[in-house]
Amino acid sequence: MIGATGELGRQVAGSLIGRDGVTVRAFVRRPPPDGEGSFPDVLVGDLRDRASLERACSGVTSMFLVSSPTRDQVELETNAIEAAERAAVERIVKVSNIPVAGLESGLHGNHRAIERRLDESECATTVLQPSFFASVVDKQREQVARGRLVLPTGPGKIAWIDPFDIAAVAAAALVRSDVNGPLHLTGPEALDGDEVAARLGVRRVDPPLDRWREAVVAAGLDPWLADSTVHLYEAVARGALAGTTDTVERVLGRSPRRVFVG
């Protein structure tokens, strides 16, 4: 599992560890502190270090592939795909995002380039294309505690998804051969920023995108990611992520979780 320490990776591992016939190998940059993480098999490496990826792929049947949204994501994930191919890994399950017309560069361009690379691969692949994670709101925990939520997405609705459901679909794809992609994953309903804020019982703030970009870059966000996010938020405002799908239900046999409730 690449990205085993991340939000999705931890949940995918949690749902697979202990299943009959499944051994989870976690590929991590830093070994977990004693007593934490409890991965049965840990390999310390880096997506930049091809030799560590080769060691990680030895004897592996399925690879879970998620990494951070960075400028060099294509290069890093291609290293993992090449290592999987050399080790004859049977299936790669990659976390991507929902294609949006007009977003061909930046973060979206990177995911599309990795998907094209996977299309050429001899490994079977399952590409997961999730909508916005409902957990992105947790990153504003302090603001929410002060009664406000910043969502510069205008009137656009988003079919927010609980990361638990993405992880459950990923786990299914890793152990089943009938979960093929691309899988457009959403939650059960689309909510705009006002509706999310109302469910959380806070006031929604919808600043102009140029002011939002200035603030997040000043707070340390990579300008490249800030620009990608601005373009995405513009598309969201036009309704690009408002559609829901029944994919989670088709794969898991249950409805996706409702978000921002209880």
Ligand SMILES: NC(=O)c1ccc[n+]([C@@H]2O[C@H](COP(=O)([O-])OP(=O)(O)OC[C@H]3O[C@@H](n4cnc5c(N)ncnc54)[C@H](OP(=O)(O)O)[C@@H]3O)[C@@H](O)[C@H]2O)c1
């Ligand atoms: N958030 C959303 O709403 C959303 C929606 C759709 C798609 N996505 C996609 O979901 C993916 C995950 O995003 P996230 O920010 O939520 O990720 P995350 O939870 O921070 O997980 C990223 C994982 O990748 C690992 N990683 C990063 N660089 C690595 C490297 N060089 N070598 C080895 N491991 C490395 C991290 O390890 P460390 O613990 O060592 O850092 C971490 O385990 C992104 O590709 C994003 O585009 C997100």
